Amino acid sequence: MKAMGLAFATIIVIALSAAVVLNSFGVSSAERYASAAVRLN
Secondary structure (H helix, E strand, C coil): CHHHHHHHHHHHHHHHHHHHHHHHHCCCHHHHCCCCCCCCC
């Protein structure tokens, strides 16, 4: 049970750090798929 809790905590840390890194690079689906014909609000 202790190993599973540690694994879940590790997954959460990896997911959050990946989100921070990708946001710092400016990678978002809105920016990726936007074109002159697409208006995003």
